[in-house]
Amino acid sequence: MQNLLKCAVINDLSGFGRCSLTVALPVISALGIQACPVPTAILSNHTGYDDFYFEDYSDRMKLYYDKWEALNLHFNSIYTGFLGSEKQVSLILDFISRFKRDDTLLFVDPVMGDNGKRYTTCDENLCNRMRELVARADIITPNLTEACILSDTPYIEDVTLDHHDQIFEIGEKLLALGPKTVVITGIRTNGIMYNFVRSRENDERFCTSSPFVAQEYCGTGDLFASLLCGYLTLGVPHKEALEKTQNILSKALYHSHNMGVPPLDGVAFEPFLKEL
Numbered sequence: 001m002q003n004l005l006k007c008a009v010i011n012d013l014s015g016f017g018r019c020s021l022t023v024a025l026p027v028i029s030a031l032g033i034q035a036c037p038v039p040t041a042i043l044s045n046h047t048g049y050d051d052f053y054f055e056d057y058s059d060r061m062k063l064y065y066d067k068w069e070a071l072n073l074h075f076n077s078i079y080t081g082f083l084g085s086e087k088q089v090s091l092i093l094d095f096i097s098r099f100k101r102d103d104t105l106l107f108v109d110p111v112m113g114d115n116g117k118r119y120t121t122c123d124e125n126l127c128n129r130m131r132e133l134v135a136r137a138d139i140i141t142p143n144l145t146e147a148c149i150l151s152d153t154p155y156i157e158d159v160t161l162d163h164h165d166q167i168f169e170i171g172e173k174l175l176a177l178g179p180k181t182v183v184i185t186g187i188r189t190n191g192i193m194y195n196f197v198r199s200r201e202n203d204e205r206f207c208t209s210s211p212f213v214a215q216e217y218c219g220t221g222d223l224f225a226s227l228l229c230g231y232l233t234l235g236v237p238h239k240e241a242l243e244k245t246q247n248i249l250s251k252a253l254y255h256s257h258n259m260g261v262p263p264l265d266g267v268a269f270e271p272f273l274k275e276l
Helices: 020-030 058-070 087-099 124-136 144-151 161-177 220-233 238-259 270-275
Strands: 006-016 034-045 054-056 077-080 105-108 181-189 192-199 205-211
Touching: 006 020, 006 087, 006 220, 020 034, 020 220, 020 270, 034 058, 058 087, 077 087, 077 220, 087 124, 105 124, 105 220, 124 144, 124 161, 144 161, 144 181, 161 181, 161 192, 161 205, 181 220, 192 238, 205 238, 220 238, 238 270
Parallel strands: 006 034, 006 077, 077 105
Antiparallel strands: 034 054, 181 192, 192 205
């Protein structure tokens, strides 16, 4: 009997508001992959709310995955998301050195900010160290804010079609940091959401697109990254994986809007898990 594919998911656990582990675990599991969480932080609710409880899990992470090493665990993919502190970059690099094999996909979603601003939990030191993690990745999925931070490029306000070549140039800068594939996500232009892809594989450079739903939802990037990581873990080619990701994401966004789901509650993806 063939062993089930396994994905180590290194991210925070937010009790309320669909994001991070509460998105990644059900999505990756629904794709038929065993999702194995490594919590980076515990939050009562995500940081989009005005008030939240936050506990950095750095001092416990190594104790946690030491036991995994003792169990001789191996993973088909390693997926990193929200990091609670600069120290966690070193911990994740240590995790990679222990658990990444030649055939293990390293998927890094460099969660640092949005709409031109860093998140309150992300300081300059963490942003700088994130480049070390990005350099090791097979694929990274920054939004435009994170892509600009990583590439030391001024943030582009009000993106138009005239900026698309500039965004591809940012992708080139990110590729120069070391990752094999860069996907700059969620670029909105004229009512369309674009994802910009630049990859060393076959020297790929292309966009994928889908209609923009009437409002933005917290955790959309987590749902996008979790779907894409899952499909890539299954061996689906980049372009097809992105198309499948956008198809489910668009359905979930339209459903959330039609149902009147508050944006802070995140994307109501649960009805679509059976389609994965």
